[in-house]
Amino acid sequence: ERMLLYLYMLSGVSIYFAESLDTIGDNLREVKPQVFTAVPRLLEKVYDKIIEKGAGLSGLKKALFFWAVSLAEEWEPYGQNSGWYKFKHSIADKLIFSKWREAVGGNAQAVASGSAALQPRLSRVFNAAGIPVMEGYGLTETSPVIAVNEMDNRGFMVGTVGRVLDDVEVKIADDGEILCKGPNVMMGYYKDPERTDEVMTDKEWFHTGDIGEFTGPKHDFLKITDRKKEMFKTSGGKYVAPQPIENMLKSSRFIENAIIVGEGKKHPAVIVVPNFENVEFWCKKHNVKCGSDKEEIIKNQKVIDRIWEEVTNCTDHLGRWEQPKKMELCATEWTIDGGELTPTLKLKRRVVHDKYSHLIEKIYS
Numbered sequence: 001e002r003m004l005l006y007l008y009m010l011s012g013v014s015i016y017f018a019e020s021l022d023t024i025g026d027n028l029r030e031v032k033p034q035v036f037t038a039v040p041r042l043l044e045k046v047y048d049k050i051i052e053k054g055a056g057l058s059g060l061k062k063a064l065f066f067w068a069v070s071l072a073e074e075w076e077p078y079g080q081n082s083g084w085y086k087f088k089h090s091i092a093d094k095l096i097f098s099k100w101r102e103a104v105g106g107n108a109q110a111v112a113s114g115s116a117a118l119q120p121r122l123s124r125v126f127n128a129a130g131i132p133v134m135e136g137y138g139l140t141e142t143s144p145v146i147a148v149n150e151m152d153n154r155g156f157m158v159g160t161v162g163r164v165l166d167d168v169e170v171k172i173a174d175d176g177e178i179l180c181k182g183p184n185v186m187m188g189y190y191k192d193p194e195r196t197d198e199v200m201t202d203k204e205w206f207h208t209g210d211i212g213e214f215t216g217p218k219h220d221f222l223k224i225t226d227r228k229k230e231m232f233k234t235s236g237g238k239y240v241a242p243q244p245i246e247n248m249l250k251s252s253r254f255i256e257n258a259i260i261v262g263e264g265k266k267h268p269a270v271i272v273v274p275n276f277e278n279v280e281f282w283c284k285k286h287n288v289k290c291g292s293d294k295e296e297i298i299k300n301q302k303v304i305d306r307i308w309e310e311v312t313n314c315t316d317h318l319g320r321w322e323q324p325k326k327m328e329l330c331a332t333e334w335t336i337d338g339g340e341l342t343p344t345l346k347l348k349r350r351v352v353h354d355k356y357s358h359l360i361e362k363i364y365s
Helices: 002-011 020-032 040-055 060-071 085-105 118-129 194-200 242-249 276-285 301-315 349-355 355-364
Strands: 037-040 110-111 134-136 146-147 171-173 177-181 205-215 221-227 255-261 269-274 327-329
Touching: 002 301, 020 040, 020 085, 037 040, 040 060, 040 085, 040 110, 040 118, 040 276, 060 085, 060 118, 118 134, 146 255, 171 205, 194 205, 242 269, 242 301, 255 301, 255 349, 269 276, 269 301, 269 355, 276 301, 301 327, 327 355, 349 355
Parallel strands: 037 110, 110 134, 269 327
Antiparallel strands: 134 146, 171 177, 177 205, 205 221, 255 269
């Protein structure tokens, strides 16, 4: 973010800051930005709000809305869809997608997404709607960009962080870790040679701590699969990469946050923070008496069953050893102030493990 602010100032453009997480939608409509940056969790929240409005429609309007959503999920860049698709898309764009663009100011020419993995489905949906979300990747130690998607030169591929920047080298280590070398890589941590030696090989290759691979027709698009330190092994010897599974779960409008646990256990499990706003809406719609108290809501068996259905639907394509076998709901929302999330809305795993150890113990007791 600091690098981007310098770039904006260098380019002579105006910079606007959202007043709070709750007012971002209003601020976007007020400012009508051409470019804005967003972490994936924010884009997920924007998408959830859009879907929530669609779910509140009825009859033909509702049918048209979800027809447009399903169409957006099939979108491919560079006109790769069929002519019939393009015709249907033009109708959806006029009736539905134009309203989505207005929801983010109606003027967005590029949305930079970083700090965590963006769900490929969200990338398709936003780009299909004419909101060009470009995902990038890098660390503070790499100044910070290593790779980024961009529409020019066919440099965009859904599910990847784009091509590596010019003059920057990336290679994949034997264990899958992404290593980086180039003028963007730091000289080292200030007055901390020991820590520097831990992440630098021969003072050249920086060890990012991320697991990834090259993909695409020419194998020149970088794809991030997980954080090296976050992978864990079950008692059966199977490795589980939690972050991709958590991202799948957070695609559900009923799930605000989730953490996969199970290191050294027989099977993985999940702790879920429900999206209470959507859960309460569902309860009212289906005449489920769940009350408004969060502790009451998470004890309601119909709510538990509905969220478990979401968990199984989101993960049924995974290997059996990766699928969560049990679930506990958490009534406390995870926040930056509460210590569970970083300023970019990533999970602080150790904090969550410590604060909610009683839920983990309950799962495996």
